[in-house]
Amino acid sequence: MSKIKQVLSVNFGKIQPDSVEEYVKAGGYEALKKAFSMEPVAIINEVKAAKLLGRGGAAYPAGSKWEQLYEIQEFPKYIVCNADEGEPGTFKDKMLLEKDPLRVIEGMTIAGKVFNSHEGYIYIRGEYRKIQKVFQSALDNAEKAGYLGNNILGTDFSFKIHIMTGAGAYVCGENSALLNSTEGKVGRPRIKPPHLAEVGLFLMPTLVNNVESFANVPTIVLVGGDEYLSYGTPDSGGTKLVCLSGHAANRGVYEVPFGVTLRDIIFDEEIGGGVANGGKLKFYHLGGQSGPIGFPEQLDTAYCCKVMRNNGLSVGSGAVVVLDESVCIIDYLKSVTEFFIHESCGKCVPCREGNTQLQFILDKFSKGTATEADFALMKKLSTTMAKASFCGLGQAATTALDSCLKYRKAEFEAHLNKQCPAGVCFTNEEGGE
Amino acid sequence: MCKQLTEKDVCEIIASHQASKEKLLSILLDIQDASGQNCIVEEWARVVSAELDLPLTKIYDVITFYEMLSEKPRGKNIIEICKSTPCHFIKGVNIVNIFEEELCIKMGETTPDNLFTLQYTSCVGACDIAPVAKIGDEVYGNLSKDKIVDIIKSYREAAICQK
Known part of the structure; x- marks a missing residue:
């Protein structure tokens, strides 16, 4: 069907x-x-x-x-x-x-x-x-x-x-x-x-x-x-326009009824069509830069505002950016944070300074100079920004980071040992992996 | 290179928006488009300030806040390369390098003939054809080296025709 x-x-x-x-x-x-x-x-x-x-x-x-x-x-x-x-x-x-x-x-x-x-x-x-x-x-x-x-x-x-x-x-x-x-x-x-x-x-x-x-x-x-x-579903009426981009095989806008699964959206032949060039799905960014990141084990979640929220995911704007295994999570988060540094209006300190400091810590991970203490600092910074920022921009700026810290802490830990699973970081010193 | 914008032109632009304070953004964008230098020089900012009866600081508050407005002269064509994640992680081509090589300038610079300025932009909403570059109001997608060469050539030729 x-x-x-x-x-x-x-x-x-x-x-x-x-x-x-x-x-x-x-x-x-x-x-x-x-x-x-x-x-x-x-x-x-x-x-x-x-x-x-x-x-x-x-x-x-x-x-x-x-x-x-x-x-x-x-x-x-x-x-x-x-x-x-x-x-x-x-x-x-x-x-x-x-x-x-x-x-x-x-x-x-x-x-x-x-x-x-x-x-x-x-x-x-x-x-x-x-x-x-x-x-x-x-x-x-x-x-x-x-x-x-x-x-x-x-x-x-x-x-x-x-x-x-x-x-x-x-x-x-x-x-x-x-x-x-x-x-x-x-x-x-x-x-x-x-x-x-x-x-x-x-x-x-x-x-x-x-x-x-x-x-x-x-x-x-x-x-x-x-x-x-x-x-749609009893909680989310109607349909949603979803936007497939990144490494999705079929990039574009598709209209789906609420209730289909994330797997349908990313892999159905009529919709995302899977990952381009035979790549393997690593993660997907939902609802824009301010949205959470989802992982393959969450693909069977129903695309419904309530179900998604209950599972730490979000429909958001309808964006679904598909990323394959060539992408390093730290590198990706740096790109996200760079966006928020650029777009922060500067009105409040948690957002203006928080994003800059976050980028500084992420940079340490990508250079192999981060320590265990940086995890705690990142977590604290994220909570401060979410609670104390003036508007939704700063409050949501670390949503993607939070998903990654929760589900892919191992990739951060690998970077503490100068290992980048995607082979993106440390290429200057070690010539990649 | 093109005809110099006069105070009369600026006033006409303002009048076309009924000298309405709430149309400040449209007014500034139109002046910038007509300036030939893709910017709003102080002289014109002062005219807008007087005509709309707004303090000059407020005009500058707006010009410096919005990414699309500039107080400094830029090239006739602004080439904006999207650096948001859906474009940034597309594999295969490094379009920034190609533009830099073809234009012989670095990111953020303007060509000596003032024809192009190269800069970054946040998402322009064309992720289905990433990687993209926006030139003026046109968006070019699925960029490859050949396409970029052709695009630059078309703008150079258009500039020669205009002369």
Whole structure:
């Protein structure tokens, strides 16, 4: 049986992305029409029943988020779409923005109707400037066709969507930093509480959801929350776009129902297709650089937010970076830490200094100068960063390290004895292995 | 090399974004694109500060925070090589070495003709075609030595045509 299920990706490559006509012919905007005949609370109840968990990485229940915002009686409210897809190994929002932008627009418009909001913003990362043009064209066409702008579907409801651009800052993917950046400011995170539902964009109540989360909304409205939930597991409704990269044989974006196993995702012929060039799987990095690392013995874990979390793994953004045995874990973690050093906004000490010190210790391992004491120091540093960092970036920066310390301590220990199982370190002194 | 950006041009860019404070990033990116030097010199930062009624320090806060903005002149084409793990661990080709050899510059430098600046970038979201390099808004993937040579050649030829 095929492990693939197409809900979000049905239109990929089949319609001209910015054409309203083709989108409607493919069943588009039926959900918006239905939403206009429904009570806002009924729509929120469908999203809750669907168990749609935020697709940006945090897996926060979208229904709860919607409910919280709905209960706040302060206007105007803003709808913001987080399209600052920056987790390395993640390129699924790009697919939605590029190949089916109107689905995202429809989802945002339904949210606008639910919250009686008249202004939506989509914050698209600067690296996707070319896609911003496609998206703008889709917005213009939707407005021309009466699905966006003034008097949508001939009613007195009006909703506009503005594109805001990023300019290269991973931290802006954090929702509060994203709102600061949307306001034209430096994208450093805000202190919480207050939550963004209460004090968000321009200090007003705001809904911030990921691109893929919004893209799911039309389907949920159309088929109903219960039906949507049934596509996935009882805890994680629907499907997930996963991004295979690294040494995966078939790199790309695939849509799978929640509940398939990691083995299916990495090895199924229709999905990852195993390791490229007959290589052997060593580990896989899930959900971006801030996610955990998984090992072959965990491959039978079900891809479901709850099951994954219970097993120390994570769905996160949907990234699955596959690495074969040529990769040294220490070398890999150095690359991850280098990323966080570069992307730390510098606002808080645990993240800014912690990553730098961590790199210093990892470097000692790769040079063979690390000692037993460095394990304890690394563990302590990781805990400090996770507990004391200001935002999710610093808090999650050592997630990958923690997985490796837990499951592959032997590889660190080998480095204490100047042995690199992958033959990557110490090559200058010993000429490799 | 290309026409010099004037204060009028800068003001037009600002006006095209309704001189809106929240559009600061778009304004700065557009000025940088039009500058011919891929940067925002102090003269233009001052114009933005005056037109948007924002302190100059705030303009610089933003310019220095975001990776894509620069206060120092750079080459006409910025070649950004992804160094995030999905690209970094792809085997076979060391694309940094190839770019350095073909351009006769080191990472972080600009060619003497100001045509190219070579720098690193974090993930550009094209991991399915790793290893990748981004030049301007274009992303080039599955890079090999031959491809890199062709890409550089195409940009050199385009520059000659423009002259």
